[in-house]
Amino acid sequence: xxxxxxxxxxxxxxxxxxxxxxxxxxxxxxxxxxxxxxxxxxxxxxxxxxxxxxxxxxxxxxxxxxxxxxxxxxxxxxxxxxxxxxxxxxxxxxxxxxxxxxxxxxxxxxxxxxxxxxxxxxxxxxxxxxxxxxxxxxxxxxxxxxxxxxx
Amino acid sequence: xxxxxxxxxxxxxxxxxxxxxxxxxxxxxxxxxxxxxxxxxxxxxxxxxxxxxxxxxxxxxxxxxxxxxxxxxxxxxxxxxxxxxxxxxxxxxxxxxxxxxxxxxxxx
Numbered sequence: 001x002x003x004x005x006x007x008x009x010x011x012x013x014x015x016x017x018x019x020x021x022x023x024x025x026x027x028x029x030x031x032x033x034x035x036x037x038x039x040x041x042x043x044x045x046x047x048x049x050x051x052x053x054x055x056x057x058x059x060x061x062x063x064x065x066x067x068x069x070x071x072x073x074x075x076x077x078x079x080x081x082x083x084x085x086x087x088x089x090x091x092x093x094x095x096x097x098x099x100x101x102x103x104x105x106x107x108x109x110x111x112x113x114x115x116x117x118x119x120x121x122x123x124x125x126x127x128x129x130x131x132x133x134x135x136x137x138x139x140x141x142x143x144x145x146x147x148x149x150x151x
Numbered sequence: 152x153x154x155x156x157x158x159x160x161x162x163x164x165x166x167x168x169x170x171x172x173x174x175x176x177x178x179x180x181x182x183x184x185x186x187x188x189x190x191x192x193x194x195x196x197x198x199x200x201x202x203x204x205x206x207x208x209x210x211x212x213x214x215x216x217x218x219x220x221x222x223x224x225x226x227x228x229x230x231x232x233x234x235x236x237x238x239x240x241x242x243x244x245x246x247x248x249x250x251x252x253x254x255x256x257x258x259x
Contacts, residue, residue, distance in 0.1 A: 004248030007241040010168055017172035020188045080184035081177045
């Protein structure tokens with residue numbers, strides 16, 4: 001193997017390992033904290049179905065969402081690997097932002113559909129839909145980020 | 152062929168290149184994650200990490216206690232700079248081997 005082939009193999013190895021870290025940082029998140037965050041998120045939406053005023057409902061939703069965010073952050077900090085700032089490039093944010101926008105659009109569609117019904121727990125259902133979308137979107141996010149990293 | 156500046160002999164061996172590449176993409180990584188990713192034994196990985204730590208390229212930190220104790224490995228700024236220099240050197244080597252289309256009389 002000459003120098004150039006050796007260098008090419010080295011660069012391929014670097015790209016492969018970078019993908020492994022992207023995968024590990026996402027898959028290796030602490031499941032307990034992630035699950036708690038999801039439950040809090042659903043609970044926040046469920047608070048909107050409580051028979052109380054709009055103010056307390058929104059306050060409960062806000063508190064639950066902040067607590068959920070704290071849990072998701074903890075899950076990331078207790079991960080097996082944390083991405084370095086250099087890995088959080090424009091492509092990474094584009095994929096993350098795209099996934100967030102898609103999730104938001106799907107939730108809005110769910111809200112629009114449920115608003116037309118008399119279902120009493122429609123906000124709870126919205127929360128569950130959001131949690132399902134987030135969970136189901138993870139493999140897609142991983143695939144897109146990895147494909148982008150290889151590019 | 153001369154080796155470009157920045158080419159790091161310490162980083163270049165395949166196992167160590169794999170380890171440094173993992174660490175370069177991460178702020179830190181757990182020892183167990185590195186072990187599984189590189190398919191190394193505890194002692195083999197420990198040896199590689201020690202070599203990097205002795206060169207000032209990596210740092211090892213212990214966190215937590217009891218069953219939750221974990222060993223985190225991270226690159227130092229010096230290690231990161233060495234890795235970036237090494238990547239640039241590898242790219243230069245590949246670039247040298249790829250003929251310039253203008254030199255070969257080919258359209259760009």
